[in-house]
Amino acid sequence: MDAAEVAANKEAEASIDLLAIVLDTNPTQHIVRQNPQNLTQILEAVIAFGNAHLMQKAQNKLAVISCSHHATDFLYPLPGRQVELRPIDGQYEAFSLVEKTVKQQLGSILMNAPRLSSPCESLLAGSMSMALCYISRLQRNVAAGVKMHSRILVLTGSNECASQYMTYMNVFFTAQKLSIVIDACALDKTLSLLQQGCDITSGQFLKVTQLDGLLQYLLWVFMPSPQMRHKLVLPPPPKVDYRASCFCHRELIDIGYVCSVCLSVFCKYSPICTTCHTIFKTPGPLPIKPKKKKKTEKQM
Amino acid sequence: MADDEQDDQKEYRWETGYEKTWEAIKEDDDGLLDGAIAELIQKAKRKRQAEKTKQNRLGMMRHMFIVLDCSEAMSVPDLKPTRLLCTLKLLEIFIEEFFDQNPISQLGIIALKAKRAEKITELTGTSRVHLKALAGMANVSLTSEPSLQNGLDLALKTLKVVPSHASREIVIIMGSLTTCDPVDINLTIDELKKERIRCSVISLSAEIHICRYLTQQTMGTFGAVLDDSHYRDQLLSQVDPPPAAKTQDNSLIRMGFPHSKNEVEGKDEPLSMCMCHIENLEEPSGLSTTGHHCPQCNSKYCELPVECQCCGLTLVSAPHLARSYHHLFPVPNFEELPFESVPPAAPDCGSLRKCYACIKVLNGLTDKSVFKCGYCNQFFCIDCDIFIHETLHACVGCNTIPGVAGLVYQKQSGKTPSGDTQQQQQPKTMLPSTSKQRVEYNM
Numbered sequence: 001m002d003a004a005e006v007a008a009n010k011e012a013e014a015s016i017d018l019l020a021i022v023l024d025t026n027p028t029q030h031i032v033r034q035n036p037q038n039l040t041q042i043l044e045a046v047i048a049f050g051n052a053h054l055m056q057k058a059q060n061k062l063a064v065i066s067c068s069h070h071a072t073d074f075l076y077p078l079p080g081r082q083v084e085l086r087p088i089d090g091q092y093e094a095f096s097l098v099e100k101t102v103k104q105q106l107g108s109i110l111m112n113a114p115r116l117s118s119p120c121e122s123l124l125a126g127s128m129s130m131a132l133c134y135i136s137r138l139q140r141n142v143a144a145g146v147k148m149h150s151r152i153l154v155l156t157g158s159n160e161c162a163s164q165y166m167t168y169m170n171v172f173f174t175a176q177k178l179s180i181v182i183d184a185c186a187l188d189k190t191l192s193l194l195q196q197g198c199d200i201t202s203g204q205f206l207k208v209t210q211l212d213g214l215l216q217y218l219l220w221v222f223m224p225s226p227q228m229r230h231k232l233v234l235p236p237p238p239k240v241d242y243r244a245s246c247f248c249h250r251e252l253i254d255i256g257y258v259c260s261v262c263l264s265v266f267c268k269y270s271p272i273c274t275t276c277h278t279i280f281k282t283p284g285p286l287p288i289k290p291k292k293k294k295k296t297e298k299q300m
Numbered sequence: 301m302a303d304d305e306q307d308d309q310k311e312y313r314w315e316t317g318y319e320k321t322w323e324a325i326k327e328d329d330d331g332l333l334d335g336a337i338a339e340l341i342q343k344a345k346r347k348r349q350a351e352k353t354k355q356n357r358l359g360m361m362r363h364m365f366i367v368l369d370c371s372e373a374m375s376v377p378d379l380k381p382t383r384l385l386c387t388l389k390l391l392e393i394f395i396e397e398f399f400d401q402n403p404i405s406q407l408g409i410i411a412l413k414a415k416r417a418e419k420i421t422e423l424t425g426t427s428r429v430h431l432k433a434l435a436g437m438a439n440v441s442l443t444s445e446p447s448l449q450n451g452l453d454l455a456l457k458t459l460k461v462v463p464s465h466a467s468r469e470i471v472i473i474m475g476s477l478t479t480c481d482p483v484d485i486n487l488t489i490d491e492l493k494k495e496r497i498r499c500s501v502i503s504l505s506a507e508i509h510i511c512r513y514l515t516q517q518t519m520g521t522f523g524a525v526l527d528d529s530h531y532r533d534q535l536l537s538q539v540d541p542p543p544a545a546k547t548q549d550n551s552l553i554r555m556g557f558p559h560s561k562n563e564v565e566g567k568d569e570p571l572s573m574c575m576c577h578i579e580n581l582e583e584p585s586g587l588s589t590t591g592h593h594c595p596q597c598n599s600k601y602c603e604l605p606v607e608c609q610c611c612g613l614t615l616v617s618a619p620h621l622a623r624s625y626h627h628l629f630p631v632p633n634f635e636e637l638p639f640e641s642v643p644p645a646a647p648d649c650g651s652l653r654k655c656y657a658c659i660k661v662l663n664g665l666t667d668k669s670v671f672k673c674g675y676c677n678q679f680f681c682i683d684c685d686i687f688i689h690e691t692l693h694a695c696v697g698c699n700t701i702p703g704v705a706g707l708v709y710q711k712q713s714g715k716t717p718s719g720d721t722q723q724q725q726q727p728k729t730m731l732p733s734t735s736k737q738r739v740e741y742n743m
Contacts, residue, residue: 072700079661080645080652126699129692133657133684136691140683166629169622170694177400177691200619242617243557254559254595255613257552260361260465261544262628263621269552278550 015147017225018138019053020063020131021046024156025106028069028119030188031157031211038211042187045215046155047102050076051095052219063134064102067127067156069120070113074134075102122158125167128182132174139178150180151203153222154194157187165193172197181226185218187211192241199240202226206235247275345686346636358541359467360624361553362405363423364398365455366391366471370411370437371446373476373505379528383475383504384442386528388434390535395434397539399427401627403620404605409433410454412446415480417454423462425605448472448510449481452488452499459497465551468497469520471538474511475504485510493517498542502534541627556613558592558604574602575609592617626693634671634685639664641672642679655681657688657696673697 023046031038050062064075076098088096135150142148152175160168175182175197183203184194190207198205206221208214221234243252246267257266262276272279368387379386398407407430408423421433452470459468470492479485492499492514500520501511507524515522525531571587591600597611605616642653642662653662655670656678662670671685672678676697680688688695 067700070702074659077659079654079659120702123700123702125694126696126701129694129696129699130657132692133687133696134659136687137658137660137683164699166622166625167694167699169619170626170692172619173623174692196619241559242619243559244616244618244621253557255554255556258555258616258621259550260553261358261550263360263624265555265618265621266552273550273552280551 011147013057014059015149016059016061016142017053017057018061018063018135018148018150019050020065020135020150020152021050022065022067022124022127022131022152022154022156023075024122024124024154024158025066025110026069026120026122026158027110028116029122029157041211042155042214043102043106045218047099048215049218049223050098050102052223054094054098055092056223061138062098063131064098065127065131065134066106066109067122067124068109068113069116069122071109072123072127072130073105073109074130075105077101078105081105121161121164122156123164124154124156124158124160125164125171128152128154128171129167129174132171132178132180135180136178149225149227150178151226152180152182154182154184155187156184156191156194157189159189160191160193168193168197172200175201183222185222187214190238195238195240196242199237204229204234205238342682342686345690358627359469359544360402360404360541360627361466362402362469362541363408363459363462363466364405364469364471364538365408365410365423365459366473367410367412367417367451367455368420368437368473369446369475369504370413370440370442371444371476372442373446375442376475376505379504379525379531384440385438386531387473387475387504388438390528390532391434392431393532394535394539395427395430397536399425401539401624402541403623404614404616408455408458410451411437411440412448412451413440414444415447415450417447417450419454419458423458425607426603445478445480446474446476447481448474448479449483449485449488452485452492456488456492456495456497460495463551463553465553467542467544468495469538469542470497470499472499472501472511473504474501474508477505477508479510489514489517500538502531504531541624554613556595556608556615557617558595558601558615572600575599576601576603576606629693631689631693631695632674633689634673634680636669637672637679639667639670642670653679655679655684657681657684660684676701 023042025039027033027039046064050064054060054062062076066073066075078101081101085093085097085100087093131152135152139148139150172182174180180201181203182194182197182201184191184198184205186194186205186207195205197203203226204221206217208217224232241252243254244256244265245252246256247264248266248268248270251267253265253267257269258264259266259273259276259278259280261278262273264273264275266274368391370384374384374387375382377383395407398405404425406423406425407421407427409420409430411418411420420437421430424430451472455470459470462468497518498520499514499518501508501515501522503511503522503524505524507522512522514520521537523534525534571589572591573587574591577586588602591602592604592615593600594608594611594613594615596613597608599608599610601608601615605614605620607614639653639662644651644653654660655662657680660681660683662681667681669682671680671682673680673695676695678697678701680696684696
């Protein structure tokens with residue numbers, strides 16, 4: 001028993017924890033428009049949180065990706081970029097490197113951003129797919145025998161957009177396949193799609209109620225590695241609604257009809273599929289038959 | 301190279317012209333072959349990727365029987381440790397992958413033991429049952445000959461009653477070179493052909509005429525394995541859904557979407573037992589408050605997807621359907637370009653050339669070719685190219701650059717005024733993630 005625990009501890013020490021933070025820096029987010037200072041505060045919290053992750057273990061790795069209204073860019077690491085580093089007394093160089101790189105890069109992204117004419121959505125799903133590509137590259141290059149645990153933390157105050165549904169789902173299933181945990185921290189609204197993703201990859205979803213305490217929330221809920229979380233008392237998982245919404249009225253349905261060719265969902269029987277234009281055979285009798293049977297059974 | 305035989309059905313490899321196969325392999329500077337071999341593997345991967353053409357109509361609901369030879373021939377140790385053990389191990393991978401890619405499909409296993417066919421597992425949609433059965437098959441005694449016909453007949457009997465909108469398939473894994481049948485096997489083949497059941501054969505020994513004939517008649521594939529990795533490829537190629545048979549009946553299938561939400565807020569659901577474990581004596585049903593309730597008859601299940609045992613309604617959740625969508629909206633193939641075509645980054649970033657997705661610094665020595673998406677014009681390294689097409693199923697560039705998706709989308713909706721109603725009706729659950737996928741789909 002003891003030996004097994006020691007072995008597990010040793011293995012945990014040798015393994016690499018990679019944390020990829022996807023930060024929504026879209027200026028049209030409600031919280032940023034309300035008070036532009038909020039973005040600075042979020043950024044400070046994220047840098048502190050990232051450094052806290054690096055501090056836990058020498059092997060730990062960090063990546064920060066910004067998802068803005070016009071592009072998705074890596075904030076850290078930046079291969080090839082020279083950052084002037086003046087050592088600060090008593091601070092580990094890696095920490096100031098993270099801080100300097102993230103701030104400089106985000107600054108240059110925001111300066112070069114095109115002017116916004118109208119609010120536009122953040123392409124969070126795409127940014128997550130970029131994080132997945134980065135993680136999968138590092139996982140491929142890990143030395144034999146070393147284990148790597150990766151997770152993605154999404155911080156956003158945007159609304160989610162249904163047009164990204166497919167990308168979100170592809171990202172969730174890929175993460176599930178590669179056993180990457182997706183955590184999400186909603187700063188403004190509850191996001192049902194990200195909730196599904198957290199549920200699928202057994203990650204943690206949290207809606208922050210007070211932005212002032214963001215760093216505390218992050219350190220409390222998202223700092224511990226997923227392997228350790230079951231020993232802690234964390235917010236209970238929200239109940240996730242997995243019902244499909246029909247293609248015709250966009251309403252959540254309990255019982256629907258699914259096209260056998262393209263798997264579109266409809267709430268009523270129709271003889272032709274509006275998505276793939278398939279003409280269905282045997283209209284009518286199929287849905288009616290079972291009803292009749294039941295009635296006769298009941299009568300008997 | 302082994303795939304070449306698929307290209308030309310009439311000519312066998314030994315009938316073709318003289319090939320200098322060794323010339324394809326070149327040593328690198330250190331006299332090592334690793335690089336050359338890696339290149340061959342990459343090429344093969346890309347070739348397979350390129351062959352995957354866009355298919356809008358696939359047999360997505362699959363009912364498949366795996367017919368496994370358990371005769372004396374399976375104890376031959378040419379595949380390590382024996383043919384049977386190797387097969388069982390690969391089948392485990394196959395079953396996991398099958399249900400991952402085809403979430404609303406069903407699978408069953410038939411064993412050919414001593415001229416008889418025995419159903420190991422019924423058609424079900426959960427992988428656990430099959431994996432358990434497979435684990436029990438490792439110690440099966442391998443004697444006598446198999447009977448291909450008995451196996452096919454048994455599978456046929458079950459598949460006959462499957463609704464006609466489903467794609468029905470039989471995958472036969474044959475170790476033996478012979479089959480011992482009660483009557484003329486051609487009768488069975490004709491019957492299979494009539495029922496439009498697709499039969500594929502993977503032979504562990506050599507090509508057998510009757511098996512080849514069977515696959516030709518039923519539109520299946522035939523493969524004889526070279527070694528275990530080739531075997532794995534052959535088996536896993538059965539994971540992708542086949543194109544829908546033209547004659548396959550299309551229909552709308554009634555499905556239920558259970559939701560575990562409480563009806564009364566703040567009040568816990570009463571304890572109840574689930575239907576899936578109620579008849580299972582080994583793992584009796586436990587009392588719990590969570591579960592998925594059939595919206596029609598309210599019976600409870602602890603796992604989805606499942607067919608309701610009371611009312612026969614297929615119960616699924618929305619992500620199950622979404623899992624199959626990538627077969628319908630594949631990422632278009634990228635264009636292969638020389639390394640020099642990548643524009644270098646800004647000088648303050650060191651003027652490096654980087655992969656757009658994984659920010660890997662590309663260099664001309666190891667990354668001889670790069671890959672460009674035709675829609676977003678971003679460059680990717682070969683690993684990301686394969687990752688995007690095989691695993692992620694979404695182009696990173698198209699999904700992160702807003703203009704790309706937006707502009708094409710606007711163009712598309714402007715062009716087709718008749719499609720306006722459709723555009724509005726675009727569902728929450730199934731919007732192709734990028735417009736280019738949608739463009740393809742509407743075409």
